[in-house]
Amino acid sequence: xxxxxxxxxxxxxxxxxxxxxxxxxxxxxxxxxxxxxxxxxxxxxxxxxxxxxxxxxxxxxxxxxxxxxxxxxxxxxxxxxxxxxxxxxxxxxxxxxxxxxxxxxxxxxxxxxxxxxxxxxxxxxxxxxxxxxxxxxxxxxxxxxxxxxxxxxxxxxxxxxxxxxxxxxxxxxxxxxxxxxxxxxxxxxxxxxxxxxxxxxxxxxxxxxxxxxxxxxxxxxxxxxxxxxxxxxxxxxxxxxxxxxxxxxxxxxxxxxxxxxxxxxxxxxxxxxxxxxxxxxxxxxxxxxxxxxxxxxxxxxxxxxxxxxxxxxxxxxxxxxxxxxxxxxxxxxxxxxxxxxxx
Numbered sequence: 491x492x493x494x495x496x497x498x499x500x501x502x503x504x505x506x507x508x509x510x511x512x513x514x515x516x517x518x519x520x521x522x523x524x525x526x527x528x529x530x531x532x533x534x535x536x537x538x539x540x541x542x543x544x545x546x547x548x549x550x551x552x553x554x555x556x557x558x559x560x561x562x563x564x565x566x567x568x569x570x571x572x573x574x575x576x577x578x579x580x581x582x583x584x585x586x587x588x589x590x591x592x593x594x595x596x597x598x599x600x601x602x603x604x605x606x607x608x609x610x611x612x613x614x615x616x617x618x619x620x621x622x623x624x625x626x627x628x629x630x631x632x633x634x635x636x637x638x639x640x641x642x643x644x645x646x647x648x649x650x651x652x653x654x655x656x657x658x659x660x661x662x663x664x665x666x667x668x669x670x671x672x673x674x675x676x677x678x679x680x681x682x683x684x685x686x687x688x689x690x691x692x693x694x695x696x697x698x699x700x701x702x703x704x705x706x707x708x709x710x711x712x713x714x715x716x717x718x719x720x721x722x723x724x725x726x727x728x729x730x731x732x733x734x735x736x737x738x739x740x741x742x743x744x745x746x747x748x749x750x751x752x753x754x755x756x757x758x759x760x761x762x763x764x765x766x767x768x769x770x771x772x773x774x775x776x777x778x779x780x781x782x783x784x785x786x787x788x789x790x791x792x793x794x795x796x797x798x799x800x801x802x803x804x805x806x807x808x809x810x811x812x813x814x815x816x817x818x819x820x821x822x823x824x825x826x827x828x829x830x831x832x833x
């Protein structure tokens with residue numbers, strides 16, 4: 491019998507559907523993967539609301555046995571006021587996640603933005619009837635790698651706050667894991683022909699997951715992981731969840747198919763790429779080993795990705811990271827569609 495790969499997921503899990511939750515459905519559908527649990531963090535939305543979106547999805551998918559743990563509501567240091575001060579000095583950000591009141595074109599983020607971090611509003615897909623598991627996401631991460639030393643992949647596709655807290659709870663957290671795979675950062679992406687490219691087109695080292703909690707990202711990268719794989723924006727720019735993808739996945743008769751057909755959103759496939767390259771590493775067409783860090787100075791480059799050739803880093807704990815810079819985009823899109831059709 492083939493051993494299933496052990497996985498813990500840490501995700502901002504905003505929904506319904508979208509890149510966040512579609513990537514989780516891919517991982518949950520993989521026959522060779524055992525998802526040990528999911529930690530939730532604030533990012534695209536607040537942690538409490540994100541948790542509700544995820545719990546409702548697990549109900550729809552019939553996977554309520556997967557434990558879900560609520561994590562950090564706020565970044566380690568960053569705040570809405572700090573972000574506003576930064577914008578006053580250096581210009582507006584394209585996306586601010588839970589702090590986004592208006593889109594870059596001035597439109598109000600209707601139905602999605604609220605300034606109450608612990609509020610769970612009415613959800614379009616309905617509120618869940620199940621509850622999150624007791625305990626914090628950080629403690630769950632620590633307990634899981636302790637139970638399975640050297641076996642668990644930590645897969646993260648949101649801000650890295652929960653992982654930073656886990657590392658401070660357990661000094662051996664990173665060393666006990668098998669590897670870290672995370673979606674975040676940006677190096678030199680080729681700008682795509684859609685509005686979402688405005689995030690990085692003129693600021694190529696900017697990316698939301700790292701920008702929301704730069705201190706957490708810098709801390710996590712310095713932990714003694716056995717292996718780190720980074721999936722930055724660069725690898726995602728040629729992907730897009732198009733109407734034909736949504737129509738194909740939504741054509742099924744299952745509750746998940748109806749959910750995806752109704753709530754899918756046309757977005758770059760940021761988190762689906764991170765799921766796909768872990769599930770099938772042959773999707774990667776270009777990768778590079780670099781030393782990587784995150785700028786934590788409260789200046790114009792706050793939250794931006796820093797990198798050096800392996801022998802040129804400043805030597806302040808910057809790890810060697812396997813950076814996925816490009817993928818076979820048509821194969822990735824087909825993999826995502828086929829994985830989601832399994833439901």
